[in-house]
Amino acid sequence: MDTAIRTRELSKQFRSHAALRRLNLEVPRGSVFGYLGPNGAGKTTTIRILAGLISPTTGGAEVLGFDVVDRCEEVQRRIGYLPGEFAAYPDLSGAQYLRYMAYLRGGVDWSEVERLAKRFDLDLAKRFKTLSHGNKQKIGIIQAFMHRPDLLILDEPTSGLDPLMQREFLALLRETRDDGRTVFLSSHILSDVEAVADTVAILRSGELVVTKSVDELRERALRRLELTFAGPAPIEVLRQADGVQEITVDGDTAHVEVAGSTASLLQAAAPHQIVNVVSHEVDLEAIFLDYYTARS
Amino acid sequence: MFRNVYWKTLYDQRRGLGAWSIAIFVLVGLESALWPSIRNMPDLKDLYAKMPEELGKLFDLDAMSTGPGFLNAELFTLMLPVLFLVYGIGHGARSLAGEEEDGTLDLLLVMPITGARIVLQKALALLTCVVTLGVTLFVATTTMSLIFDVGISAGQAASGSLAMVLLGSEYGALALAAGAVLGRRSLATGIASAAAAGAYVLYAAGLMIESVEPWRPLSPFDQALTGGPLGAGLPAAYLWLVGGAVLLTLIAMPALDGRDIAAHN
Ligand SMILES: Nc1ncnc2c1ncn2[C@@H]1O[C@H](COP(=O)(O)OP(=O)(O)O)[C@@H](O)[C@H]1O
Numbered sequence: 001m002d003t004a005i006r007t008r009e010l011s012k013q014f015r016s017h018a019a020l021r022r023l024n025l026e027v028p029r030g031s032v033f034g035y036l037g038p039n040g041a042g043k044t045t046t047i048r049i050l051a052g053l054i055s056p057t058t059g060g061a062e063v064l065g066f067d068v069v070d071r072c073e074e075v076q077r078r079i080g081y082l083p084g085e086f087a088a089y090p091d092l093s094g095a096q097y098l099r100y101m102a103y104l105r106g107g108v109d110w111s112e113v114e115r116l117a118k119r120f121d122l123d124l125a126k127r128f129k130t131l132s133h134g135n136k137q138k139i140g141i142i143q144a145f146m147h148r149p150d151l152l153i154l155d156e157p158t159s160g161l162d163p164l165m166q167r168e169f170l171a172l173l174r175e176t177r178d179d180g181r182t183v184f185l186s187s188h189i190l191s192d193v194e195a196v197a198d199t200v201a202i203l204r205s206g207e208l209v210v211t212k213s214v215d216e217l218r219e220r221a222l223r224r225l226e227l228t229f230a231g232p233a234p235i236e237v238l239r240q241a242d243g244v245q246e247i248t249v250d251g252d253t254a255h256v257e258v259a260g261s262t263a264s265l266l267q268a269a270a271p272h273q274i275v276n277v278v279s280h281e282v283d284l285e286a287i288f289l290d291y292y293t294a295r296s
Numbered sequence: 297m298f299r300n301v302y303w304k305t306l307y308d309q310r311r312g313l314g315a316w317s318i319a320i321f322v323l324v325g326l327e328s329a330l331w332p333s334i335r336n337m338p339d340l341k342d343l344y345a346k347m348p349e350e351l352g353k354l355f356d357l358d359a360m361s362t363g364p365g366f367l368n369a370e371l372f373t374l375m376l377p378v379l380f381l382v383y384g385i386g387h388g389a390r391s392l393a394g395e396e397e398d399g400t401l402d403l404l405l406v407m408p409i410t411g412a413r414i415v416l417q418k419a420l421a422l423l424t425c426v427v428t429l430g431v432t433l434f435v436a437t438t439t440m441s442l443i444f445d446v447g448i449s450a451g452q453a454a455s456g457s458l459a460m461v462l463l464g465s466e467y468g469a470l471a472l473a474a475g476a477v478l479g480r481r482s483l484a485t486g487i488a489s490a491a492a493a494g495a496y497v498l499y500a501a502g503l504m505i506e507s508v509e510p511w512r513p514l515s516p517f518d519q520a521l522t523g524g525p526l527g528a529g530l531p532a533a534y535l536w537l538v539g540g541a542v543l544l545t546l547i548a549m550p551a552l553d554g555r556d557i558a559a560h561n
């Protein structure tokens with residue numbers, strides 16, 4: 001059993017509105033899986049079905065080998081869940097709230113709670129209502145991680161975290177994966193998960209557009225290179241290279257867009273006295289937007 | 297205090313229960329303090345005789361020349377039932393629908409305990425709170441009776457307090473069940489309040505209009521108030537109230553597991 005989450009033709013209908021359409025998703029164990037899509041794509045709907053809070057209209061889903069409808073309790077025992085809009089009781093302190101959740105779960109090691117609180121620099125004695133948005137979110141994160149579940153299902157977990165805490169959080173996700181556990185997290189911003197996800201799935205209007213490893217996405221990504229030559233840029237030679245999409249010339253400098261590997265382009269350019277090469281960051285956001293808007 | 301849903305709910309209620317208890321004490325105290333002067337009014341009987349006959353039935357004015365009759369008319373047939381209903385319905389509606397609207401129910405439901413158990417513990421917490429107010433009422437009635445010589449025995453006070461507890465529990469359970477099924481606090485409050493108002497109208501109309509009289513025992517108000525409630529003993533009609541509250545809880549228990557829980561936003 002090496003699949004953490006598997007959905008079969010999973011569909012959810014809200015009255016006349018199809019929020020999810022025949023979704024077939026497979027999340028391998030021991031990975032960080034980014035579930036991406038614009039607002040309203042159906043991410044929260046999928047996650048609430050997986051967590052057992054709403055039921056599918058048709059199709060089904062298995063989490064850690066258990067059916068999410070028939071074996072709901074088994075699933076819930078093994079997952080950590082962070083809702084999209086996390087809310088705790090305003091008058092309880094962080095410690096009181098987490099104790100309550102720990103009692104309801106059973107078998108939580110309190111030192112784990114303290115360790116996480118320290119790591120995220122969170123004062124557990126403060127009442128929930130007095131906390132900033134980011135600190136509230138941290139309570140939600142601790143609540144999801146405190147029992148060291150096999151699978152974490154996190155709905156837009158990075159929202160509200162400042163950059164420093166976001167980095168700490170991504171580190172926590174990596175450690176969780178290296179521990180052999182699985183993280184399924186949603187986001188509407190690729191750059192939030194790109195640094196940590198092994199695989200991403202892109203969802204649009206309730207339909208899965210693509211599932212790819214981040215490496216694969218990167219390979220397909222457009223790279224922009226600036227090649228400066230000692231003399232005029234050999235445009236015709238460069239145009240012949242594999243993957244070249246577009247070239248514009250500015251004096252001795254050629255601006256080239258390449259899809260995938262740049263090896264062929266550099267080989268073609270090498271004999272022509274290159275003075276300088278500037279390679280720009282791979283723009284994953286651009287492909288992401290491409291998938292978002294494609295076929296719409 | 298955070299061991300389970302039951303204790304957590306009681307913890308949430310601690311301040312509210314304190315305030316309500318004080319209110320009950322003050323109310324019973326003020327009313328009882330009036331009794332010595334009422335009793336000594338020479339033309340009390342004449343005064344009652346001038347009142348419309350129907351009003352007399354509704355508030356049991358005939359019996360008003362005795363202490364228990366006075367408190368029944370002044371407190372236990374309208375004021376206290378309303379207090380217990382407001383508390384019970386408010387608590388019941390907040391119980392589940394309130395948590396759902398606040399977004400805190402999500403995390404209770406993803407814990408490895410069934411929704412039915414959450415509902416049951418919430419219902420037991422509601423009952424405990426209403427019983428606490430009932431005990432307060434009992435203590436207030438007996439002590440104030442001693443202080444102001446109202447002449448209410450412990451048994452009479454007990455049946456009166458029990459009647460209030462049963463009324464509050466039944467409509468509290470209705471609000472809780474409506475909230476469990478519908479997930480909306482305002483709707484749950486509205487349904488339970490409307491049901492209570494309807495039942496009171498049936499009770500009052502049954503007392504005053506002959507053709508409605510046969511239907512009167514169907515009203516929970518009749519079941520709770522007839523023959524007292526101070527000094528009613530333990531009428532069999534109380535069983536209807538107990539049965540009603542139990543039935544409503546049983547209806548509510550599977551509700552959370554059987555429907556979609558609204559996302560918080
Ligand atoms: N309870 C609901 N009733 C009706 N429509 C809903 C409900 N929940 C979600 N939707 C709709 O389903 C679609 C998907 O929503 P959601 O899963 O929340 O998207 P995301 O989390 O990707 O932003 C949206 O169009 C939303 O309006």
Ligand SMILES: [Mg+2]
Nearest residue numbers: 043044045084
């Ligand atoms: Mg969402």
